[in-house]
Amino acid sequence: MTDQEKSLLDSVPTGLYIAGEWVEAEGGKTFDVRDPATNDVIRTIADASPADGVKALDAAVAAQESWAATAPRTRSDILRRAFDLVQAHKEDLALLMTVEMGKPLAEARGEVGYGGEFLRWFSEEAVRIAGRYGLNPEGTGHMVVSQRPVGPSFFVTPWNFPFAMATRKIAPALAAGCTVVIKPPALTPLTTMYFVKLLEEAGLPAGVVNVVQTSRSSALSAPIIADPRLRKLSFTGSTEVGRKLIAQAAEGVLRVSMELGGNAPFVVFDDADLDKAVEGAMAAKFRNIGQACTAANRFIVHQDVAEEFGRRITERVKAMKIGRGTEEGVTIGPLIDDDAVAKAAELVGDAVERGATLLAGGKAVDGVGSFYEPTVLADVQAGSEILREEIFGPVLAIATFADEDEAVRLANDTEYGLVSYVFTENLQRGQRMIDRLETGMMGLNVGVVSNAAAPFGGVKQSGVGREGGLEGIHEYLSTKYTLIPVD
Numbered sequence: 461m462t463d464q465e466k467s468l469l470d471s472v473p474t475g476l477y478i479a480g481e482w483v484e485a486e487g488g489k490t491f492d493v494r495d496p497a498t499n500d501v502i503r504t505i506a507d508a509s510p511a512d513g514v515k516a517l518d519a520a521v522a523a524q525e526s527w528a529a530t531a532p533r534t535r536s537d538i539l540r541r542a543f544d545l546v547q548a549h550k551e552d553l554a555l556l557m558t559v560e561m562g563k564p565l566a567e568a569r570g571e572v573g574y575g576g577e578f579l580r581w582f583s584e585e586a587v588r589i590a591g592r593y594g595l596n597p598e599g600t601g602h603m604v605v606s607q608r609p610v611g612p613s614f615f616v617t618p619w620n621f622p623f624a625m626a627t628r629k630i631a632p633a634l635a636a637g638c639t640v641v642i643k644p645p646a647l648t649p650l651t652t653m654y655f656v657k658l659l660e661e662a663g664l665p666a667g668v669v670n671v672v673q674t675s676r677s678s679a680l681s682a683p684i685i686a687d688p689r690l691r692k693l694s695f696t697g698s699t700e701v702g703r704k705l706i707a708q709a710a711e712g713v714l715r716v717s718m719e720l721g722g723n724a725p726f727v728v729f730d731d732a733d734l735d736k737a738v739e740g741a742m743a744a745k746f747r748n749i750g751q752a753c754t755a756a757n758r759f760i761v762h763q764d765v766a767e768e769f770g771r772r773i774t775e776r777v778k779a780m781k782i783g784r785g786t787e788e789g790v791t792i793g794p795l796i797d798d799d800a801v802a803k804a805a806e807l808v809g810d811a812v813e814r815g816a817t818l819l820a821g822g823k824a825v826d827g828v829g830s831f832y833e834p835t836v837l838a839d840v841q842a843g844s845e846i847l848r849e850e851i852f853g854p855v856l857a858i859a860t861f862a863d864e865d866e867a868v869r870l871a872n873d874t875e876y877g878l879v880s881y882v883f884t885e886n887l888q889r890g891q892r893m894i895d896r897l898e899t900g901m902m903g904l905n906v907g908v909v910s911n912a913a914a915p916f917g918g919v920k921q922s923g924v925g926r927e928g929g930l931e932g933i934h935e936y937l938s939t940k941y942t943l944i945p946v947d
Contacts, residue, residue: 461500465559465786468552472650473657474505476512476673479519480666486511491675493650496562496794497784497829503650508672513641513680514687516670520612520639521689523667528609528637530665532587535635539583541662546576549658553651557622558785561648562793562830563748565785575624577912578631578928585933586635596943604942609637610715611691613936614684616677616705617652618696619645619796620751626652628916628927629694629717630659630669636936638692640669643680647796649673685709692936695719696753699876699921717925717935719753719917721850722878725871726756726907727893729864730764732883733905738772740907741856744881746780746834747908749793750854751800753922754879754901754910758847760870763860770838770858774819777834777856782825792854794830804832804853807846811857816840821854848874864889872898878918879909900926 461469474490475482485506492501508516527535546553554568563571591606613633617625626642633640644652656671674680685693685708692715695705699721709716726744728737744756761769785793795801801824808822821835834854840846846857861867871880879901882893890904900918903909910916915929925935 461502462786465555468556469503469559469650472503472556472654474503476506476508476516477653477656477669477671478512478516479522479670480660485509491646493560493647495559496796497831499828502559505649505653505673507676508674508680509676510679510683513643513672513674513684516641516672517612517614517684517687517690519667519670520641523665524609524612524639527639527665527668530637532589535637536583536586538659538663539579539586539631539634542659542664543576543579543583545658545662546572546579546655550576553623553654555786556654557648557651558793560650561619561622562796563785564790564793567748568785571621571624574910574912575621575627578624578627581912581928582631582635582933585632585930589636589933589937595946599946601946602944604944606940606942607937608940610936610938611638612689613638613640613692613694614681614690615640615642616681616695616697617642617644619647620748622648622651623655625696626655632927632932633692633936634664634668636933638936639667641684642669642671643677644671644673646673646675646677681705682708685714686711688712690714692716694925694935702923715935715938717927718923719925719927720878720921720923721876722753722755722918722922723757723848723850723874723876724754724879724881724899725897726759726881727867727871727883728759728761728765728769729867729882729884729886729889730762731885731889732765733885734765734769734772736905737769737883738776740881740883740903740905741773742776743907744903745856746792746854749795751796751852753850755851756881756907757851757857758870759856759858760861760867761858762867763862766838766858766860770819770836773856774836777820777836780834782831782833784829792831792834795832795853796830798830800853801830801832804835804851804855807849807851808835808837808855811837811840811844811846814841814844816844816857850876864892868893868896872896875921876918877920878922879903881907
């Protein structure tokens, strides 16, 4: 660990953030955060108990009325100052993410830019919350339709994008006038904790955002979700966990936003510009070391161009540099832990046993850290686990198709529907694919779709609700109708 890294880590609080104060966990319990590239402990922090979670909700409830009554311009100004502070501290945030999560530093900088945009976007949306007024059809009364904050909200964020997933939830909630309890992931909590320091510096009142990191996620979350004072639950993570949280939320009829699993198809037609397709594939597959719900999971390539596509991809993959994300030129950092490495190895092994051809990589890297080689598989056969399960690793699996109808059938053959990618130079075909693919988002001749100004979310078992865009703030607003009789 460098002196710069040590100094940065020392600046991250170790406590829970409740009612504007950094406090110890109940009983003084702690847990360790590790660098997945070295397995070294980088920080020991407070381990919240269920009782600590309820205290955090107490603080959010106590602050709700005053925060909801705060002028939209004031809320906007706080978010804008937070954005400016993020820009001033972008190098620290990027380095912190790289150390605790493993992604290459260049990608961490990109996440700071992406995540920061949610603060700027929703600072602008805070002052544009609108309603309507008009005479009813009978002429007997005036209808006033207004928007009100949903109320205290509980957020559970994932480890793979520790900054952007926090800002993507916190920013619209604050803009709408909702208070927050956030449980960052135990694997990568430090970025959220550092970010909350910046919110505090931006002038956020005590109790509006509360942070309770824990190694006992289910135990902490259950009493918060069951509390009748909570009005909103937002979760990003696996579909399996999302189902359980939705079931818990049903007891209190909570508003929910769920961004769950993905199994993104990446369809390359025979008329595609292969240069564009290869660039898109590298971004869609290997960004964040493949550990993204938007990562392309199934490469469905026309049989006439599959061999050439595989050759070009393999050439690019073999040139990738593996190492700790802070090292110069590294493009593939470690996976988050050894379990992730084991899963990648299992999926690759199953595909090869069923007849796939290994073109590059295909094994864990010996030595310290949770590293797996960037891998390319061709001729992946129907029934292979890698076509059904979300890989969450740097493994690119190619299957082939013969015509458009088969491509659509293969792409839609999944319970998930988060994002799809299509490469074709035929405009009419591209439009047909927009209409036919069962996903909440699509990239047409592009490998990255996420943007703070766009609604992020899926269909089927990839979740409910949208984050970002004009739609994002409405997840934290409820509609109120008032009738005023005509005299």
